Amino acid sequence: MAEFLELAKTRRSVRTFDGNNVDEKIVAELKSFAEGIENPYGINIRFEFLDGEANKLSSPVLTGEKLYIAALMEPGTHAEEAYGYSFEALLMKAHEMGLGTVWIGGTLPREKFEKASDLSDKEVMPCMSPIGGIAKSMSLKEGLMRKGVKADKRLDFEELFYLDSFDNPLSEQKADGLDLRKALEAVRVAPSAVNKQPWRVVISDNMAHFYEKHDRGYDNGTYDLQKIDLGIALFHFESQMKSEGRALELVVEDPKINLPKDVEYIASYRCK
Numbered sequence: 001m002a003e004f005l006e007l008a009k010t011r012r013s014v015r016t017f018d019g020n021n022v023d024e025k026i027v028a029e030l031k032s033f034a035e036g037i038e039n040p041y042g043i044n045i046r047f048e049f050l051d052g053e054a055n056k057l058s059s060p061v062l063t064g065e066k067l068y069i070a071a072l073m074e075p076g077t078h079a080e081e082a083y084g085y086s087f088e089a090l091l092m093k094a095h096e097m098g099l100g101t102v103w104i105g106g107t108l109p110r111e112k113f114e115k116a117s118d119l120s121d122k123e124v125m126p127c128m129s130p131i132g133g134i135a136k137s138m139s140l141k142e143g144l145m146r147k148g149v150k151a152d153k154r155l156d157f158e159e160l161f162y163l164d165s166f167d168n169p170l171s172e173q174k175a176d177g178l179d180l181r182k183a184l185e186a187v188r189v190a191p192s193a194v195n196k197q198p199w200r201v202v203i204s205d206n207m208a209h210f211y212e213k214h215d216r217g218y219d220n221g222t223y224d225l226q227k228i229d230l231g232i233a234l235f236h237f238e239s240q241m242k243s244e245g246r247a248l249e250l251v252v253e254d255p256k257i258n259l260p261k262d263v264e265y266i267a268s269y270r271c272k
């Protein structure tokens, strides 16, 4: 199996599309892949493929897109993590197939997308993604947007990852010695809302404990966009480990270590 990290490193958010419809066979393949997606929480995430023209859909940050995927969930415990994990599985599949995607949770006419998705009373639609052929050059607004959020940069290893406690930053070199460099690098390159990278990981024995470093303004009381980012991070970590042929299991068992301000425990991988 090709390493997930190689695929993850070639991904970037795409906001400028080539204006062509996506081939029907490709759409059918993606729909069938979407139906088989499972997440470690066993929570159902619904995907709706939406034709832009038929539903009169658009987004101020996008150009040339014809098709969207809306992702819907019922709010509840761990729903956001499950949502981030499952939707990222689908978007990485699309990337592997050569298509452009971008998580959109803010810059969209939400009500139009919800109506087109037949949102039920129980559901919410935190994000959608356009999907399609990538334009040869980026629109001016896409370039500006990337600069605005420093989209090509990530925090250093030592700011994101730790050994045993939050007082002991983990360098790339030390992570390499623990055979975890690639899995953590796969987390590091993942997409996140406003590129805030809220994931923190503490490695302890055979466990990788995932935490959310909260920024203000991402939790609307119904769902927390940064918990969705954590679900994305879990998917990236697990996918790299699996592509290295390593077995692991997700558990929610707070190890109760001392936490810095605004940091919340999310879940742990037990690496076998």
Ligand SMILES: Cc1cc2nc3c(=O)[nH]c(=O)nc-3n(C[C@H](O)[C@H](O)[C@H](O)COP(=O)(O)O)c2cc1C
Pocket: 011, 012, 013, 014, 061, 102, 103, 104, 105, 106, 107, 108, 127, 145, 149, 150, 151, 152, 189, 190, 191, 192, 193, 194, 195, 225, 228, 229, 232
């Ligand atoms: C949950 C989530 C929500 C996002 N919402 C938006 C959005 O509303 N508009 C937008 O242009 N980009 C959005 N993004 C894309 C991020 O800005 C992007 O992933 C980040 O800047 C890193 O850039 P990269 O994906 O090219 O690596 C979102 C990403 C995530 C994970």
